[in-house]
Amino acid sequence: MMALMEVPIMDKKKWRRHEQRIEVACIIRAATNGLLYIGVKNKYCYICSQSEPGKESKEHKCYKNYQGTSTGIEQAILVQGFRESARMHNLRYKYIVSDGDSSTYAKIQHNVTYGRQVIKLECANHMVRNYTDKLHKIIRDTVHDITARKELSQLIPRLTKGARAAITDAGDNVSNSDVLRDGLYHVFGQHSNCKHDQLLDGFYFII
Ligand SMILES: [Zn+2]
Ligand SMILES: [Zn+2]
Structure with missing residues (x-):
């Protein structure tokens, strides 16, 4: 099956601006570098950005699916990836290779059903x-x-x-x-x- 995505054409400058408003995080199998999960969150919606501050924007298909800091977004994507592991790959992730930031590990422990069984390895x-x-x-x-x-x-x-x-x-x-x-x-x-x-x-x- 192929998924088609409508991508608006943008000039380089506009794309650069847009790029700063999207966050991407992925889960990679350490042994093979194979991609297990990729998540994209968007902090920006054109219609929302055009509405006057404090006023509710008109009803629209909103493309903004996350608000918050970059670390928060990254963590949200990873938690989602762990939650999807059974559905997508029929398995549970047993280890996480840490980048030294223990808050991501804590998020996984608290927000994933099998999170308590996940073991953190230091890189x-x-x-x-x-x-x-x-x-x-x-x-x-x-x-x-x-x-x-x-x-x-x-x-x-x-x-x-x-x-x-x-x-x-x-x-x-x-x-x-x-x-x-x-x-x-x-x-x-x-x-x-x-x-x-x-x-x-x-x-x-x-x-
Ligand atoms: Zn919007
Ligand atoms: Zn000594």
Whole structure:
């Protein structure tokens, strides 16, 4: 079966403006990268946009199917995708690979019937990126002493490398692991938290 969609022709500039008002999110099978679900939400409707503020617009076929923030839209699409899993693919999704934002996971747990059984896996790439993003944020924050910020910025490559190795080493236990926090102390020369028997731990391995 083929679905036909009526797409109005727009010039590039108009399309760009329109593009900012639509949000797309999808569910992808991690093993194969196959697309399992794609959702599109539209924040814009021409007729609504033409009506005077505060006044109800005339009766029309409204194309706006979502109002809210981009994160909210993304979460709504993913929740919908999880809800549709049985109907579309005759299965339940067991794992979700997290991008470090636990609010999406919470939404799935609360709003999907089998949500409580879904297990969150951390993505090492996302974790390392979040970790270094936070460190860079500290470096940019002029509230902190300049010497300390300079010292931290010199240590970033070491910290990043250590974090990646430690996350890989911790595997699925990484959420319950203190390794990122302890690694920081270690790199700055404070060893009271160090469990030096964990020689495989990324930080101790590298540094
Ligand atoms: Zn409308
Ligand atoms: Zn140490």
